[in-house]
Amino acid sequence: MLFYSYFKTLKGKEVTVELKNDLAITGTMHSVDQYLNIKLNNTRVVNEQKYPHMMSVRNCFIRGSVVRYVQLPPGSVDTEILHDATRREARGG
């Protein structure tokens, strides 16, 4: 539940989602669910020349299981809150 809660705080922020097939998509976080499926708006592919078929995609749903990384905007990471939430989750959650 920790990361679901955290990703909900990123709504409206710009993130880059890197998929397991090496495709990297930058977009505005629209929503996230319990499986960490992600919906992005105003998307653009990081390496457009390599993936020209993605040029017309403006928003998309990404299945959580195909995500490798999410690059987070530095301003939206409060490490103290994350540490506390992690300890709480490790103890009993």
Place this chain on the structure above:
Amino acid sequence: MTASTEPSGCVSVQDSFCQRKSRSTCKRQPSAREEEATVKEPLDLVRLSLDEKIYVKLRGDREIRGRLHAYDQHLNMILGDVEETITSVEIDDETYEEIIKTNKRMLPYLFVRGDGVILVSPPLRQ
């Protein structure tokens, strides 16, 4: 076969397991400080690495060094000051020798999905 016709042996094994379990939970409760510092299960090692530099080996010949800020039971993680290393092997066209290449990149904050994690190693001494 219904539950009531099961061999009594199964039931008693389960009973004794439950008893043992409940007895162990009756033991003296360790103080919060003690609980923080002991490693009883594998994930405790990760817990003790919170806010420390760790090394993570991932699927696809990827490695990450970074400061651990959050994790969960799937080993989903948020790391800071991340250095990712991707190792690839190329074969020289002429000599057919294997050339090992490493690509590195730095990222300020990174969420790593747990299903790609192979191992996590606690604080790096440098």
